[in-house]
Structure formats: structure tokens, C-alpha cells
Amino acid sequence: MPQLKIGVLISGSGTNLQSIIDNVEKGEINGKITVVISNKSDAYGLERARQHNIDAVFVNHKEYENFEMYNDAVIEELEKHGVELIVLAGYLKILSGNFIEKYRNKIINIHPSLIPSFCGKGYYGLKVHEAAVNYGVKLSGATVHFVDEQADTGPIIMQESVEVDYDDSAETLQKKILKIEHKILPLSVKYYCDGKIEVVGRKVKIN
Ligand code: GRF
Numbered sequence: 001m002p003q004l005k006i007g008v009l010i011s012g013s014g015t016n017l018q019s020i021i022d023n024v025e026k027g028e029i030n031g032k033i034t035v036v037i038s039n040k041s042d043a044y045g046l047e048r049a050r051q052h053n054i055d056a057v058f059v060n061h062k063e064y065e066n067f068e069m070y071n072d073a074v075i076e077e078l079e080k081h082g083v084e085l086i087v088l089a090g091y092l093k094i095l096s097g098n099f100i101e102k103y104r105n106k107i108i109n110i111h112p113s114l115i116p117s118f119c120g121k122g123y124y125g126l127k128v129h130e131a132a133v134n135y136g137v138k139l140s141g142a143t144v145h146f147v148d149e150q151a152d153t154g155p156i157i158m159q160e161s162v163e164v165d166y167d168d169s170a171e172t173l174q175k176k177i178l179k180i181e182h183k184i185l186p187l188s189v190k191y192y193c194d195g196k197i198e199v200v201g202r203k204v205k206i207n
Contacts, residue, residue: 001193005084007077008020008087011045013044019181031193035083039060043058107146112129112140112178118131133173140162142181157206158184158188162177
């Protein structure tokens, strides 16, 4: 099977990006990251990409007249790099309808809760973990899913849970969950690149 070309979109530190880079380099993932794109010029993930000789591109939304044109500029970069699978790894921008339509079931996202809990509009970063801790749930976790038109509603590829202890803060829970994110995101990418993932309606079958 030829190596799949992967594009990773980030906005921040990029520890999830790093987990994919590491698994590609170990030969676990039959793919190649051809580009990392950020909407933030100072995202550390761009630096991680450069350190591994991966093209790192900052696309500045301020340079575009509107949301659609910014998204089209991101698509152009992805096309330039022949991207076949897009991974949103802490990317804090919404994708345009055109973007989602063009890459239907080819965009995956990692979210730091057990969807459908603590997800959707406004649930990002520490806010997700604050909500989980304040609610008093005993389990939280991470979800890898395909991206569709709504926030965090696409078919779920993989989930894993962690226990929430009485004394957990949003910060300690975030740390615990990041650990499992770094496991299930690269594993999902691996399965995708191996052609093992089948979307049946809103369910995902891993063959
Ligand atoms: C992760 O918690 C991910 O689930 C969420 O954004 C965070 C990104 O962290 N979508 P990092 O930049 O990969 O370290």
C-alpha cells in the first residue's frame, strides 16, 4: 500500500502532532506528514514540524476578506502538498462547509472528552475539563471522530476513558487525558492509513 499523505492542522503546542510524528518515524503509521498548517504564527507545533523537516505553514486569517476565503487558502496549501487525510490536532478554527464537503470522511479530530459529553460550541482547551470536573463525572476521556458540519458530531472512530478522582482539577484531568490522546490519535491515523476504517452511516467499523 502506498504511503498516505497526511496534513495536520494545529493552533497550539502540538503534543498530539508530536505523537503522530513519532509513530510515523517508528514506522507504525503507513503515511507521511507532508504539511503542518497553523492559524497562529507562534504555535509551537510549527517548530516541532520544522525540527522533523516537515513543511510548516502559517496561514493568517487576517490576510483574507472572509472566513470562506481563509478556508480556501488552507485548502490550497493542503492540495499543494497532496494531502489525502487531514488531522485536526488542537486546531481552534471552524472549517467552512466547502472544506468539509471536499474532504468528507477524510478529516479527523481529537476531542478531550467522551463525546457526546462536554463537547460542541465553546468546549475547547481547559474549558472541557473544567466542565467535567465541575459536573462531578467519575469518568472522562478522549474521542477521535470524523468531522462533519456541526461541532464534534461526526462518526466516532475511537474513545478511551480515564477515571476522574475526587481531587482532580481541570489541569490534572487534562494531563491524564492528554496521555490517552497520544495513544488513540496515532492509532486511529494508523488504522486509517491501513485502510481499516469503514464509515457505515454514523457508525465506524474498524476492520
Ligand atoms: C488537545 O487536548 C486536543 O484534544 C484538543 O486540543 C488539545 C491540543 O493539544 N483538540 P496539543 O496542541 O496537541 O498539545
